[in-house]
Amino acid sequence: MKLRPGDYHIFRVNGDTLLAIASGEIFILDELADALVESGADSEMEAQDLLAGRFPEESIGTAYREMNKVFSRPIPDHRKDKPPRKLRALCLNITHKCNLACKYCFAANLTAENAPSMTSEVVRAAFDYLISESKGVRRLQMDFFGGEPLLVFDLVKEGVSYGREKASQHGKEVFFTLTTNATLLDDEKIDFIKNNDISLILSLDGRRNANDRFRVFPNDKGSYDTIIQNIDNARNKLGKNDYYIRGTFTSQTPDILDTMKFYLEKGYYHVSLEPVTADERLPYAFKDEHIPHLLESYRKLASWLIDKPLCFYHFNIEMDNPLCLTRRITGCGAGMEYMAVDPWGDLYPCHQFIENPDFKIGNVFEGVNEKDIVDYFHHATVYDKNKCNECWARFYCSGGCHYQQYVQSGDIKKPSRQYCELFRGRLEIALWYNVKRKTLNQLISKNVNKS
Numbered sequence: 001m002k003l004r005p006g007d008y009h010i011f012r013v014n015g016d017t018l019l020a021i022a023s024g025e026i027f028i029l030d031e032l033a034d035a036l037v038e039s040g041a042d043s044e045m046e047a048q049d050l051l052a053g054r055f056p057e058e059s060i061g062t063a064y065r066e067m068n069k070v071f072s073r074p075i076p077d078h079r080k081d082k083p084p085r086k087l088r089a090l091c092l093n094i095t096h097k098c099n100l101a102c103k104y105c106f107a108a109n110l111t112a113e114n115a116p117s118m119t120s121e122v123v124r125a126a127f128d129y130l131i132s133e134s135k136g137v138r139r140l141q142m143d144f145f146g147g148e149p150l151l152v153f154d155l156v157k158e159g160v161s162y163g164r165e166k167a168s169q170h171g172k173e174v175f176f177t178l179t180t181n182a183t184l185l186d187d188e189k190i191d192f193i194k195n196n197d198i199s200l201i202l203s204l205d206g207r208r209n210a211n212d213r214f215r216v217f218p219n220d221k222g223s224y225d226t227i228i229q230n231i232d233n234a235r236n237k238l239g240k241n242d243y244y245i246r247g248t249f250t251s252q253t254p255d256i257l258d259t260m261k262f263y264l265e266k267g268y269y270h271v272s273l274e275p276v277t278a279d280e281r282l283p284y285a286f287k288d289e290h291i292p293h294l295l296e297s298y299r300k301l302a303s304w305l306i307d308k309p310l311c312f313y314h315f316n317i318e319m320d321n322p323l324c325l326t327r328r329i330t331g332c333g334a335g336m337e338y339m340a341v342d343p344w345g346d347l348y349p350c351h352q353f354i355e356n357p358d359f360k361i362g363n364v365f366e367g368v369n370e371k372d373i374v375d376y377f378h379h380a381t382v383y384d385k386n387k388c389n390e391c392w393a394r395f396y397c398s399g400g401c402h403y404q405q406y407v408q409s410g411d412i413k414k415p416s417r418q419y420c421e422l423f424r425g426r427l428e429i430a431l432w433y434n435v436k437r438k439t440l441n442q443l444i445s446k447n448v449n450k451s
Ligand code: SF4
Pocket: 382, 385, 387, 388, 389, 391, 392, 393, 394, 395, 397, 398, 399, 400, 415, 419, 420, 421, 423, 424
């Protein structure tokens, strides 16, 4: 059996033993296959010796030959395939203003009432920059982000109309998303969003007690009632698939299963729930000691979710259609395929780095002028990070989130132990969930075909 340790991983979830191969294959092992892998046997004869008396001789031989085939498959090596540097998406921090004062907000110091917004000139220049840097790319994406973008809705409207016109002049398509706290989502805005096919990402942290603990107005009043009323109104007008609910949870609000139950009760079927990214010294941050409990929560969530019509972002793995090369080795593409623009038109690798002067890479009028920073992101693939090279999860994780690594270790190329432990633990659960769900779907379709 030829795979090296970092090319495969055996793990247990909810009573099942699974084998994940770095190439993306995943198997549930029966008792014999499990014992065989555990034995470390290097030949069929050795396997017979080590497992004699525990399993029938013939079964050991068959299992060894089958497992040998699995362990002899080549693992893709993309070391020489550098991802392209063509821009595909821009995140517009169209305003730093926000009408909420969420207590965990990474931009809280930027979102005061007198905070800046983009001018029309900057919005237009951002689209021009996206068009000029995306030669050969047909489908582009523009994300309206803030602060709260609905505070400058006229500017959003202008951006959509200018972006569409520019894209069509250059034979391209542009796809829009808008991330909002939903407190200002009235009928006029929903009509515009619907008529212009804008995908909504709506922030809501769950039930009233979880949401209102952090997502508050500046006078400390919770935002739950306003948000729920507006999301339900939007959902009725938009149709159920045109929006995504995005929640954040902290070490002080960690009941993810209960939050998912709430989303299902409300009929919100496309959801993501993210652990807060925060300095460990903050009281709501996650620390190493929280991880076992967090993973136990994900395990319970996976068991519950298995037969529910809820699409949870972190368990959503395309088992039959592995990610494209760029995604497999660089993940989000920040600083290469994707960049963020602040209200003055300055460029950053992604929205999380905004206003960190060490990561300012240029502006939309003159382009990139800090090539070293861009190069650093370009050379931050799974092959450029020592730890990732040896990691069985590398083609799922793609080297992780640069920003989280920067916050936790001070360098985008140094994944922190906490990040990796949480990612790999959650991936094990997500893989189990997907295998089980696939089996369940096959059973259902067999029964449907029979009847
Ligand atoms: S960031 Fe961590 S979990 Fe992700 S591939 Fe690298 S070592 Fe593995």
